[in-house]
Amino acid sequence: GDSVTQMEGPVTLSEEAFLTINCTYTATGYPSLFWYVQYPGEGLQLLLKATKADDKGSNKGFEATYRKETTSFHLEKGSVQVSDSAVYFCALSDLGFGNEKLTFGTGTRLTIIP
């Protein structure tokens, strides 16, 4: 079945540091890939997405590139801010096989210190 593996957290960085959160996936078809973010006390929000190989999703300074050859979708940001502190979830949706649900990774808690 489909699965998503994220790097273990928690991750603690200083403000303006470079961020990478690793994500790899296993899927039987041609999945779309997503990063969702959950701020404290809130529901999940879509951060960015990519629907085919080599696509780059970007939003709010975050980027992730769909790499089919390495089955990866790593999240990056060049300079993090305190307001980026949240839990980040990598997810896939493998619509090609009638699988219409999102499969999530376990989440990575990110804390940015001033």
Add this chain to the structure above:
Amino acid sequence: DTAVSQTPKYLVTQMGNDKSIKCEQNLGHDTMYWYKQDSKKFLKIMFSYNNKELIINETVPNRFSPKSPDKAHLNLHINSLELGDSAVYFCASSQVRGAYEQYFGPGTRLTVT
């Protein structure tokens, strides 16, 4: 103008009780979902409905029964609550069946004592 709303936000109850969580979306979406997030933040789908029709039922105990009176509402009823049901439950919706993006509600934190 909340897109996906859930009530209640917090629910504390005793083992064996029956409780319901309500979800409403005002986005005009066709598909709605229930997810369970455990204490380690792991998020797993429970059910999805498309135009009031059950699409996904992910091996959830029979004590959990979703009900969709119309496509804007998806409620979750839980019978005979157990300690292991304690979690945060999220409702979500998407524009059409199989749409890429889902919109999540703020969550309902259920604590069973």
